[in-house]
Amino acid sequence: MNPYFRHTHERAFGTWPLKGAELTAALEIALDVGYRAIDTAQLYGNEAEVGVVLRASGLPRSQLCVTTKVAPGHLDATHFLPSVEASLKALGLDQVDVLLIHWPPADGEVVAPLRLLEQAQRKGLTRHVGVSNFTAAMLRTARATLEVPVVVNQVEFHPLLDQRKLLAAAAETGIPLSAYCSVARGEVFKYPVLDEIGRGYGKSAAQVTLRWILQKGVPVTTMSTRRANIQANFDVMDFTLSSVDMARIDALNAVGLRVVDKARVPWAPEFD
DSSP states (O other): OOHHHHHHTTEEEEOTTOOHHHHHHHHHHHHHHTOOEEEOOGGGTOHHHHHHHHHHHOOOGGGOEEEEEEOGGGOSTTTHHHHHHHHHHHHTOSOEEEEEESSOOTTOOOHHHHHHHHHHHHTTSEEEEEEESOOHHHHHHHHHHOSSOEEEEEEEOOTTSOOHHHHHHHHHHTOOEEEESTTGGGGGGGOHHHHHHHHHHTOOHHHHHHHHHHHTTOOEEEOOSSHHHHHHHHOOSSOOOOHHHHHHHHGGGGGOOOSSSTTTOTTOOOOO
16 A cells, blocks of 8 residues: 555645644644644645644654645755755654655756655655646656655645546556645535435535545545534545446536636646
8 A cells, every 4th residue: 555545544634724723723623533644834834833733732653644845945956955854843853754845846847856855755854755736747757757656646636627637647657646625625515416415425515525536546635624524524434435426426527627726826837
């Protein structure tokens, strides 16, 4: 089994855009509910606060899977490793479990930052390395460039976006996807078919959406500040969608909604 899947238990708690008391409260609830995979990033500006909550939880380090991501401005040889060391200091950790390149360089040249990512692992700053927002071509480059396994490509993934090309590239390269924007910032709730399917399983539209993603072989990262929602997002392992219901949800791919695009993130690549 890919180590990312094993360590996340297929469900991670995301911390963007939380800060301050709101972050503390939400993360404490998530840990209480049972989340052990925690996702942060240099860009989020909350690594230190995440570290405080994790230490205060009293949970053994071995039970936690902490992911952080190197910001776009730190992908050069001068800044990459020092930025990772700063992240570790902020988090209060000797190493993270998974270190990602948050966004590929604007020019699309990924080889140099990939080699720096590999250096970070060899220096013991992270157990595993991964990427985020990489295209299919970039996944092939990563597979060809690195001698160490790339355990994940964290991407926007939800029923309203057709990611079959990326799924095929993931299968080809052995670099699995994981999902952010799992409910498309709430846009999935505009489609009654998800509620209708959910009623058949005693689950909400959000839970059906997350379960659909998991059955695609993609771990999910979710964020909420309400205990009921945090609990519900976690409780998606006790039912299985039928092939008929999976196909009904697949049909929503035709909507073609991408939440995180160049309008929102100017340095985003030309996605598949």
